[in-house]
Amino acid sequence: MEEAGKISRYLYTVIVLFLIWLFLTASTDPQELVMGVIFSLLIAAFAYPIFTTRGLANLHPKRVAYAIAYIPYFLWAMIMANLDVAYRVLHPKRPIRPGIVHCKTVLKTNPGKLALANSITLTPGTITLDVDDDNYFIHWIWVPDEVLRAESDEEHVERASSNITAPFEKFLKVIFG
Amino acid sequence: MNVLAAIGEILVFIGTFFYFLSALGLIRMPDVYNRMQTSTKSATLGSLGVMIGVGLWALGSDFGSVAWLTKTVVIATFLLLTNPISAHALIRAAYKRGIPLWHGSVVDKYHEYIESKAEKAESVEGEGDAE
Numbered sequence: 613m614e615e616a617g618k619i620s621r622y623l624y625t626v627i628v629l630f631l632i633w634l635f636l637t638a639s640t641d642p643q644e645l646v647m648g649v650i651f652s653l654l655i656a657a658f659a660y661p662i663f664t665t666r667g668l669a670n671l672h673p674k675r676v677a678y679a680i681a682y683i684p685y686f687l688w689a690m691i692m693a694n695l696d697v698a699y700r701v702l703h704p705k706r707p708i709r710p711g712i713v714h715c716k717t718v719l720k721t722n723p724g725k726l727a728l729a730n731s732i733t734l735t736p737g738t739i740t741l742d743v744d745d746d747n748y749f750i751h752w753i754w755v756p757d758e759v760l761r762a763e764s765d766e767e768h769v770e771r772a773s774s775n776i777t778a779p780f781e782k783f784l785k786v787i788f789g
Numbered sequence: 790m791n792v793l794a795a796i797g798e799i800l801v802f803i804g805t806f807f808y809f810l811s812a813l814g815l816i817r818m819p820d821v822y823n824r825m826q827t828s829t830k831s832a833t834l835g836s837l838g839v840m841i842g843v844g845l846w847a848l849g850s851d852f853g854s855v856a857w858l859t860k861t862v863v864i865a866t867f868l869l870l871t872n873p874i875s876a877h878a879l880i881r882a883a884y885k886r887g888i889p890l891w892h893g894s895v896v897d898k899y900h901e902y903i904e905s906k907a908e909k910a911e912s913v914e915g916e917g918d919a920e
Contacts, residue, residue: 635863638856694834701814714898733873749899751822
């Protein structure tokens with residue numbers, strides 16, 4: 613992945629910090645805004661090397677649009693996950709069949725992998741145990757038959773990935789590249 | 790009492806219900822991995838519901854202002870981004886420490902992967918010695 617210039621990364625950090633300041637103060641009083649800009653500029657000077665590697669390219673309209681579309685999609689998956697967990701906890705027989713499965717991802721960047729791992733943890737029945745390059749090890753609360761009966765390792769990986777990582781990848785591929 | 794306050798109250802109620810489920814999951818699940826599953830998911834959505842609910846509730850009351858909602862949104866986003874990471878760190882530490890899976894577990898690909906990796910490293914080392 614190519615790295616953006618220092619100025620672009622710095623400006624991106626300032627914008628994100630200032631947005632957080634706006635939300636936290638929730639006022640458009642000029643005094644507050646000036647103070648926010650000053651602090652954003654100051655903190656960004658220290659923090660930009662560790663904050664982003666791609667700078668203003670993160671604000672590409674297509675990426676922002678996909679990110680906004682991803683929010684309701686993700687929240688819906690999360691609510692379904694919780695109903696699923698509620699069913700498993702409240703059911704008298706406690707229907708769980710846990711196991712650790714192996715998935716692969718097509719994402720290349722580190723922020724993308726982090727977002728995918730977080731999304732996996734918060735959605736139905738899965739929690740990320742370890743990430744190694746493009747290998748994901750996922751603790752699944754109910755391993756379905758089709759994954760369990762896979763004969764070879766490749767088949768197992770393919771079926772597990774299409775179940776767990778694929779639904780998010782189509783969004784995250786665009787957002788994080 | 791208006792619509793916003795009513796929505797907020799309902800959200801807080803739902804969030805509390807998920808908190809309850811999270812605690813119940815801790816009691817009912819058999820091993821640390823399954824407990825992580827239930828507690829992380831339910832506690833995150835429960836907190837989200839309670840926080841956003843409080844923001845909306847305050848917006849609908851006499852004393853409230855927009856500042857309530859924006860602050861709760863920031864806190865909720867922060868929690869949503871950090872909670873899964875802490876869960877991941879905890880479950881990974883548990884696995885590395887050697888805490889066994891529940892006897893009812895069906896597959897453990899991670900164990901196979903670590904073993905095959907260790908074997909590979911060993912064989913590479915062995916070749917180096919032979920040369």
